[in-house]
Amino acid sequence: MKRRDFFTGAAASLALGPMAAFGKENGSHQPLKNKFAAKNIIFMVSDGMSTGTLNMADILLQRKEGRESAWIKLYTEKTGRRAFMETSSANALVTDSAAGSSAWGGGRKVPNGNLNVNADGTFNKPILQKFKEAGKSVGCVTSVTITHATPAGFCINNKSRGDESEIADQYLDLKFDVMMGGGAEFFQADKRKDKKDLFGDYEKAGYKLARNRDDLMALAGLQKPIMGVFCEGALPYSLDTFEDAELRKAVPSLPEMTRKTLELLSKNPKGFAVQIEGGKVDWAAHSNDAGGLLYDQIAFDESIKIALDFAAKDKETLVIITTDHGNSNPGLFGSNKQFDLFQKYKHTNNWIMGDLKEMPTASQLIERIEFAQGYAIKTAEAEKLIGLLGTKNEKGLYVANKPLFREFGAIQSRYTGLGWASMDHSADYVELAMFGPGSENLNPFVKNTELHNFMLGVTGVTS
Structure with missing residues (x-):
């Protein structure tokens, strides 16, 4: 039926x-x-x-x-x-x-x-x-x-x-x-x-x-x-x-x-x-x-x-x-090509940042993100994220490091076209x-x- x-x-x-x-x-x-x-x-x-x-x-x-x-x-x-x-x-x-x-x-x-x-x-x-x-x-x-x-x-x-x-x-x-x-x-x-x-x-x-x-x-x-x-x-x-x-x-x-x-x-x-x-x-x-x-x-x-x-x-x-x-x-604010990056995703932001065994170099973080999500961020962007690793002074709900994930989400938006209004x-x-x-x-x-x-x-x- x-x-x-x-x-x-x-x-x-x-x-x-x-x-x-x-x-x-x-x-x-x-x-x-x-x-x-x-x-x-x-x-x-x-x-x-x-x-x-x-x-x-x-x-x-x-x-x-x-x-x-x-x-x-x-x-x-x-x-x-x-x-x-x-x-x-x-x-x-x-x-x-x-x-x-x-x-x-x-x-x-x-x-x-x-x-x-x-x-x-x-x-x-x-x-x-x-x-x-x-x-x-x-x-x-x-x-x-x-x-x-x-x-x-x-x-x-x-x-x-x-x-x-x-x-x-x-x-x-x-x-x-x-x-x-x-x-x-x-x-x-x-x-x-x-x-x-x-x-x-x-x-x-x-x-x-x-x-x-x-x-x-x-x-x-x-x-x-x-x-x-x-x-x-x-x-x-x-x-x-x-x-x-x-x-x-x-x-x-x-x-x-x-x-x-x-x-x-x-x-x-x-x-x-x-x-x-x-x-x-x-x-x-x-x-x-x-x-x-x-x-x-x-x-x-x-x-x-x-x-x-x-x-x-x-x-x-x-x-x-x-x-x-x-x-x-x-919401989606970018191009078809940007959004199609999500088809290649293997891992979440949580996996990228949460499973780090030690502080990475900029090149190591760039490589890790490219492996997990299919795009390569810039060195300056990687360095900004590394600077926020270990920041614990603004704890978010279910997020141990809110400043880090806010910044990662903003950087990610430039490559995927998916933007956020808040957290x-x-x-x-x-x-x-x-x-x-x-x-x-x-x-x-x-x-x-x-x-x-x-x-x-x-x-x-x-x-």
Whole structure:
């Protein structure tokens, strides 16, 4: 069946009414009771994805592989619904990921840094807890730490997104069915300040642990809840993983985790709800790392295709695709020839600067960049970068040396034509796409908080 055939005619939309699944913040809503209600929800987040990121990833795929991205194909084939979404938090026009995910997860705007905790200290019940109580299988998948703000916003209440060790502890009693990502340091006794062996506690509580790609591929059922933690910190950038056979063997990709998770969760006859996050898109934007940004967006898009293919076959699954906020607002300002350099990229800026064993000479750095990205910078540019190596006085989010990566991004722009507005989140309205039953109720413009009741309404789950 073609995806365009999946949708019904206008009569169904008129019968339901365009606002049938929307409600006030964390307020009442009317469940959709009709044959088009969804049994399953796949909520996909390309964290920190400015519109330019989506555009350029699609252009890169078209020029390199002769195909559209799965996300843009929803638009060109008119098989999905599209909207703009505002992204503010309770205390700022520019949200962070904790408040952004909590808006969806708890249905209310909370202050930046909070996870489903209001300014007055009261809690908003996270949506995966609601779906779990309704009998559905639930989980989160991410390319960063599983305890990070975006997955946590669907799962728990915490005043501080930064306490990932506590968040790892909070997950234990929830018994969510599938949780996958990085962040082993928040579970290991030798890395935690309290020396608690959380991995041991998870096993005692009846969880199945998956610690590497082989463990992931061996998973075959949901007799036990699954906690998959595949590395310390975030998963490696997709671009760097392509060139490293050991990494590919040890750490699963976001598409691999997505495919396995849908296979596992779909065994529940009552349905499932899952959040899938391309978290490294945000991290690359914060460090103005163009190769990391574009190729992790493409990895996320491969996960979109897996989700859409599942939904087209299943016919009972609503796929929601969006981002929590823009970040750094990258755009293409150069020539075709400049942009085509990205087709030759082997490694990210993070690999170039982060894996240095000793201080390089200018010629060594020029050679390293040319090997990794296919262009040779000038000696003066290399010397300026070397002068910033070791600078630690302006620490950026996920960037140990913000001045270095800001300068590298600026130099790189001269060769690739990809420019940056900043190294921080933006207040942009963002892309929101839907495919599947219930998507016909999507309004052209929504507040981020409205998606909470939309998901509950389209599945017929009461809050």
